[in-house]
Amino acid sequence: MIDKDVHSHHISQQFNVELDDVKTHLLEMGGLVEQQVRKAISSLVDADSDKAEKVRSDDSDINDMEVAIDEECMRILARRQPAASDLRLVIAISKSVIDLERIGDEAGKIALQAIQLAESGESPRGYKEIRHIGNHVGFMVRDALDAFARLDIDMALAVAKEDKLVDEEYGSAVRSLITYMMEDPRSISQMLNVLWALRSLERVGDHARNIAEQVIYLVKGTNVRHFGITQMTAEVMTPEKRGQ
Template structure:
């Protein structure tokens, strides 16, 4: 029996199986919407697309509503089914992951608001190359974390968790370069500070993607790996 079948199709009650599958599908649907929000916000910034940025901001309320729906589903399953073992882990992982997805949506909305402000200023400031590079990196992390959740793939989740360190390094390097640029050209300070806030939002999106990956590891392996380093996760959970 494969992992997915084991986690979702082992109940005498077909209704319970259906509820768990629907919960997971709703989380993945929310994830797809959030992933698109991130992509659209970055594109709006790079292309000075105010209308696209406004659309990202407006859709943030839809993301919030999806989180509430998932929380309600989780509460009903906990109350009616009193799940144990892998079922309980799935419900807990979904409610935690939905919170991180909602926060990714919030960061996408922040980026969109900066996109509107920067497009009004006209001149494209330094830092767009870094935004595109780090943006593509964290967008891939979100996508891979969601794919890991969809397939209950702990190895892919571990790979996502590893990528967070790389994003952190890229963020710090870009920040140093932009600080140096502002010192050399004080007239650029306001515009470049906005870009630095965008980069900060992207770095946080990477953090949330790692969180989701850690929930997948918890779901599949039964081990809470929050707040421990990659080396310990590999040694204690994956025997690597």
């Protein structure tokens, strides 16, 4: 199912263009944010301070995009007074942009841990976990954005399911790192840098899930924020209430 299906009922061609534009800007911002996460992870794993500094300084571009998209949404709300699925699209964008900006913040926090680790010497453990969970949430962000681009609720549901797996992987990584910390307390400080970075990655997964939930809201008109996976699956399976 593609965007045009939902928005084909517009009388105003200009309004269609505005909606397409703001959605395109969201996806562009998403692409940048996804890159920031990947660069932050590689800066940590490769102990590359320069790359980490770049991630931190580029965060202001993401902040600017957030403000610009938010203004676009407000302008559409004020001038076009959208209803039904158009209103949902604008609201879903204005909420997703907050999550994207927060993912950008988490990338910045991971980069900060990377800088500290590059200074203090590497951690004896945890890089495998950073790489693994980092990859996992990186794909989640990309899939959540793809789901938004195509209004693909099955893909959105898959992202929500992945978030549960990430939470489990995170819990297990933290437990094993804590065990190791107790065995080798000299490395506590570096291990904590890794733990903070892992926690940031887990948050990235949460935000990807939030965006996926907006896709389901947009298509189905149902707020699934506090649904469990079973309830969310049932919602995705029920016939759509088009143009409501």
